[in-house]
Amino acid sequence: MKILNVKQIRELDAATIQNEPISSLNLMERASQAFVKWYEGRFDTTKSISVFCGKGNNGGDGLAISRILSGKGYHVRVFVIEYTKDASEDFQQNLVKIENLIQVKSVYEINAMPEFVDDHVIIDALLGSGLSRPAEGLLAEVIKKINDAPGPIISVDIASGLYVDKSNEKADTIIEPDHTVTFQLPKLAFMMPQNAAFTGDWHVVDIGLNEKYIADASTPYHFTDQSSGEALVKFREKFSHKGTFGHALIMAGSYGKIGAAVLSSRACAHSGAGLLTVHVPECGYEILQISLPEAMISVDQNRNYIASVPELDSFSAIGIGPGIGQEALTVRVLDELLSKIKVPLIIDADALNILSKHPDLLEKLPAKTIVSPHPKEFQRLAGESANEYDRLELARNFAQKHNVIICLKGAYTAVILSDGDVHFNSTGNAGMATGGSGDVLTGILTSLLAQKYTPENAAIFGVFQHGLAGDKAAKKKTKTAMIASDIIDNLGW
Numbered sequence: 001m002k003i004l005n006v007k008q009i010r011e012l013d014a015a016t017i018q019n020e021p022i023s024s025l026n027l028m029e030r031a032s033q034a035f036v037k038w039y040e041g042r043f044d045t046t047k048s049i050s051v052f053c054g055k056g057n058n059g060g061d062g063l064a065i066s067r068i069l070s071g072k073g074y075h076v077r078v079f080v081i082e083y084t085k086d087a088s089e090d091f092q093q094n095l096v097k098i099e100n101l102i103q104v105k106s107v108y109e110i111n112a113m114p115e116f117v118d119d120h121v122i123i124d125a126l127l128g129s130g131l132s133r134p135a136e137g138l139l140a141e142v143i144k145k146i147n148d149a150p151g152p153i154i155s156v157d158i159a160s161g162l163y164v165d166k167s168n169e170k171a172d173t174i175i176e177p178d179h180t181v182t183f184q185l186p187k188l189a190f191m192m193p194q195n196a197a198f199t200g201d202w203h204v205v206d207i208g209l210n211e212k213y214i215a216d217a218s219t220p221y222h223f224t225d226q227s228s229g230e231a232l233v234k235f236r237e238k239f240s241h242k243g244t245f246g247h248a249l250i251m252a253g254s255y256g257k258i259g260a261a262v263l264s265s266r267a268c269a270h271s272g273a274g275l276l277t278v279h280v281p282e283c284g285y286e287i288l289q290i291s292l293p294e295a296m297i298s299v300d301q302n303r304n305y306i307a308s309v310p311e312l313d314s315f316s317a318i319g320i321g322p323g324i325g326q327e328a329l330t331v332r333v334l335d336e337l338l339s340k341i342k343v344p345l346i347i348d349a350d351a352l353n354i355l356s357k358h359p360d361l362l363e364k365l366p367a368k369t370i371v372s373p374h375p376k377e378f379q380r381l382a383g384e385s386a387n388e389y390d391r392l393e394l395a396r397n398f399a400q401k402h403n404v405i406i407c408l409k410g411a412y413t414a415v416i417l418s419d420g421d422v423h424f425n426s427t428g429n430a431g432m433a434t435g436g437s438g439d440v441l442t443g444i445l446t447s448l449l450a451q452k453y454t455p456e457n458a459a460i461f462g463v464f465q466h467g468l469a470g471d472k473a474a475k476k477k478t479k480t481a482m483i484a485s486d487i488i489d490n491l492g493w
């Protein structure tokens with residue numbers, strides 16, 4: 001699924017109006033009906049509704065939604081916030097359509113706002129994708145008042161005051177909705193953890209915008225939803241044998257952190273690799289043999305941390321990093337590995353921290369190496385950024401400059417390809433923010449690379465599958481009780 005910028009969203013509306021053809025007023029009606037259909041699925045008529053409208057097309061949606069909901073038996077109060085004399089054409093037409101049906105109250109100053117005594121539902125249709133500056137004056141006061149209300153808030157298209165595709169300032173006044181019901185495509189703003197409070201749970205409703213425009217639109221931003229994620233799976237052929245699925249090597253663990261090696265190896269074995277060898281320091285030998293008899297163990301000559309590179313010839317992909325520590329000899333191992341490796345590589349955890357401290361090694365990374373930092377690791381690797389939009393730009397530049405693929409971990413893990421394209425992942429949950437869950441991802445990615453998924457598909461699909469398994473684990477155990485091993489236990493289709 002594509003994510004478009006504001007200019008493209010406007011062009012998409014215009015292309016739909018022109019090519020279908022449909023009037024902009026009827027398109028607004030269709031959008032409002034789609035919103036109402038979503039609403040009916042959530043709330044019955046026992047809850048009364050207050051709709052707050054601005055005077056642009058988002059406000060026009062608010063008026064149309066009020067009319068349609070009222071026609072379906074909901075008790076609706078409508079308020080138009082009079083922050084300006086100007087109103088959009090479609091807003092004015094919808095005002096005429098509603099006037100004889102429901103009383104519309106004009107709010108010229110904050111004292112004219114209703115008191116929110118019960119927990120009725122608030123629909124926020126003040127400002128939409130047309131936001132061009134922060135909300136101020138009466139609008140800002142109204143937004144604050146709405147945010148203090150007890151009942152659930154639902155934003156039409158996007159929370160009023162939130163920019164679609166660029167960062168807000170910390171001081172901006174923005175609606176904090178429980179739900180955002182957005183039209184046709186998710187917005188870039190929803191992908192940013194900094195906007196979590198200004199997004200709530202978001203839902204895309206189809207309003208039949210021009211498919212050809214969407215297909216032709218050029219954008220670096222994509223959303224890996226269920227169907228685009230599942231489409232990447234390579235099904236196993238009947239006549240395949242273990243050689244078909246490659247031989248993965250995982251280099252992981254040090255004294256006290258052999259668990260990281262176990263988790264990444266188990267995840268690798270459970271993600272379809274034909275064969276798996278785990279290279280661990282001597283202290284990990286028995287632990288690995290017992291916890292994962294399916295794996296072959298390559299024992300390092302060093303007792304407590306990895307100090308040598310094993311013979312690499314038989315492997316089809318390598319993952320290095322979980323729990324390896326940062327001893328000087330381990331740094332040398334990474335250096336030697338980067339010089340010798342001829343197969344796809346994934347670098348994570350301590351191996352990433354080594355890279356941050358030895359930037360000269362960055363130049364040695366083979367093309368399309370996958371790196372999977374969490375935000376702090378990425379900061380150590382690439383430097384600080386003022387906000388998450390800047391961080392994403394930094395990551396896109398980094399990926400292009402070093403010709404690598406970055407899985408920037410977070411609520412919507414961003415898989416950043418070496419051409420700068422970004423694929424935000426849809427699966428996963430807060431229960432996965434727990435020790436070892438990154439090691440599990442490393443194992444999955446190594447396994448997919450061994451099975452000859454392209455590095456791009458391995459990264460997008462691996463992150464998707466990791467989140468999906470996490471979602472299944474959370475369902476069974478709850479987000480609080482689940483641990484990284486539960487993610488492994490729920491891998492597979």
Ligand SMILES: NC(=O)C1=CN([C@@H]2O[C@H](COP(=O)(O)OP(=O)(O)OC[C@H]3O[C@@H](n4cnc5c(N)ncnc54)[C@H](O)[C@@H]3O)[C@@H](O)[C@H]2O)[C@@H](O)CC1
Nearest residue numbers: 013028031056057058127128129130131132133134135157
């Ligand atoms: N164009 C279309 O065909 C469709 C548009 N739709 C709705 O239209 C919305 C976009 O409508 P608009 O482009 O009219 O924009 P908005 O309704 O978001 O904003 C209205 C106007 O307010 C002004 N404005 C921007 N920031 C302001 C601020 N901080 N304080 C005061 N005024 C400010 C702008 O000049 C803008 O023209 C979408 O979010 C969606 O809800 C939907 O009806 C679907 C179809």
Ligand SMILES: [K+]
Nearest residue numbers: 124127158160
């Ligand atoms: K809104």
